[in-house]
Amino acid sequence: MAMAAAIGLVSGAGPALAQPRDLVIFAAASLKNALDDATAAWVRQTGKPVPKISYAASSALAKQLEAGAPADLFLSADLDWMDYAAGKGLIRPDTRVTLLANRIALIASSNSTATIAMGAGLELTAALGSGRLAMANVESVPAGKYGKAALEKLGAWDKVKDKVAQADNVRAALLLVSRGEAPLGIVYTTDAAADPKVKVLATFPQDSHPPILYPVAVTRDSTHPDAVAFLTYLRSSGPRAAFEKQGFTVPNKAANAT
Numbered sequence: 001m002a003m004a005a006a007i008g009l010v011s012g013a014g015p016a017l018a019q020p021r022d023l024v025i026f027a028a029a030s031l032k033n034a035l036d037d038a039t040a041a042w043v044r045q046t047g048k049p050v051p052k053i054s055y056a057a058s059s060a061l062a063k064q065l066e067a068g069a070p071a072d073l074f075l076s077a078d079l080d081w082m083d084y085a086a087g088k089g090l091i092r093p094d095t096r097v098t099l100l101a102n103r104i105a106l107i108a109s110s111n112s113t114a115t116i117a118m119g120a121g122l123e124l125t126a127a128l129g130s131g132r133l134a135m136a137n138v139e140s141v142p143a144g145k146y147g148k149a150a151l152e153k154l155g156a157w158d159k160v161k162d163k164v165a166q167a168d169n170v171r172a173a174l175l176l177v178s179r180g181e182a183p184l185g186i187v188y189t190t191d192a193a194a195d196p197k198v199k200v201l202a203t204f205p206q207d208s209h210p211p212i213l214y215p216v217a218v219t220r221d222s223t224h225p226d227a228v229a230f231l232t233y234l235r236s237s238g239p240r241a242a243f244e245k246q247g248f249t250v251p252n253k254a255a256n257a258t
Contacts, residue, residue, distance in 0.1 A: 023051040023226050024070060026061040028077035028214065029169040030102070030143065030187075033194045034246040035075070038239035045238075048226060057169040058082075059140040065090045065219060072222040073231060075099065075214060077170075078142035082215040089220060096217035099234060100248040103189040103212065104146050105200045107177055114183070118202035122154040125163075127184055132165035134176035134185035142212075143170035147186035150208040174198065188212070190247040213251060 027035055032055050043050050054061070054071070058081040065071060066088055074091060076082040079098075085091050106124075108114050114127040124133065136144035144166065151157040167173040170187050177185035178197040185198075192200050216234065218227045233239065240250060 021224070022049055023072050023224050023230060025051050025053045025073045025075065025230075026065065026069075026071040027053055027055055027073075027075040028058045028061070028142070029055045029171040030077055030191055031055070031075060031214070032171065034190065034243045034248060037242035037245070038234065041239060041242065042230065042233050051230065055171075057136065057141040059137075059142075060168070062090075070221070071219050072224045072227040073216060073218055075216045076142070077102075077212070077214055078145070078210075079213055079215055080145075081142065082217065085217070091217040091219055092222075093217070095228065095231060096215055097231075097235060098213050098251050099216045100214040100243055101212060101251045102214065102248055103203055103206070104143065104150060104186055104209065105189045105192055105203045107174070107185045107187055107192050107198045108183060108201050109177060109180055110197050110199045112183065112199070112201075114201060116201045118154075118204065120154055122151070122156040124156055124160050124184060128160065128163055129183065131183040132163050132176075133160050134165050134167060134173040134182035134187075136170045136173050136187075137166045137168065138164065141169055143173070143186070143188060146209045146212055147204075149210065150186075150204040153208040154204075188247075193247045214248075 039051055058076040058078060062081045062085050065074060065085055074085060086093060106116055116127060135147050138144040138148040165176060165182055170191055173185050174187045174191045174195055176182040178195050189203060192198055216231060218231060
């Protein structure tokens with residue numbers, strides 16, 4: 001029996017030699033293209049295994065963390081859901097930083113002839129016709145909340161609120177327009193840049209909604225040795241090109257201290 005156990009140890013059997021689990025990242029759906037590119041570069045540079053990234057609405061990801069889903073980093077598309085995670089003790093506050101900034105835009109299919117005058121008194125009903133305005137959920141998903149705030153500020157919400165097609169996340173809203181299932185949609189400018197089947201009709205004024213900021217933090221229960229290293233990498237100049245290529249901007253140092 002002792003000999004068999006020794007053979008087992010030498011051959012690599014047993015939990016002590018098990019491979020470490022993958023780095024798991026929860027990220028807002030709007031980050032997909034840019035984060036995929038940045039992650040691929042990190043893997044090439046370090047030789048580390050490819051992290052597993054779960055993309056969804058920030059609200060859904062925060063709730064999954066609260067329910068005990070294992071993840072090492074959380075990247076939110078707004079401050080509110082990171083604040084929620086912090087309030088529940090789900091992140092390590094000392095690792096939290098604001099990584100990126102974004103804009104929201106009104107989009108249509110690439111062959112649309114619609115024209116929109118963006119500003120106070122915004123009028124969308126003519127361009128919508130009998131169709132719907134595609135948006136992420138306006139009560140919980142950051143892109144939807146920003147969009148609703150902008151429409152309220154510009155005096156258009158009451159006219160279109162009964163014509164809104166609410167999607168689970170911003171990429172799902174983008175898809176409704178891309179497929180021609182909705183004539184107009186509100187998404188991040190970065191989402192519009194990722195889909196050649198849509199075009200930006202107008203970008204919403206930055207003062208029409210709260211600042212669109214993307215905070216990131218290591219989760220409270222993460223023990224993965226690469227969690228902090230990957231967060232540090234995301235803040236470095238290396239992945240900046242991948243983010244800027246998709247239209248994200250890097251917020252100023254004051255915002256980065258959030």
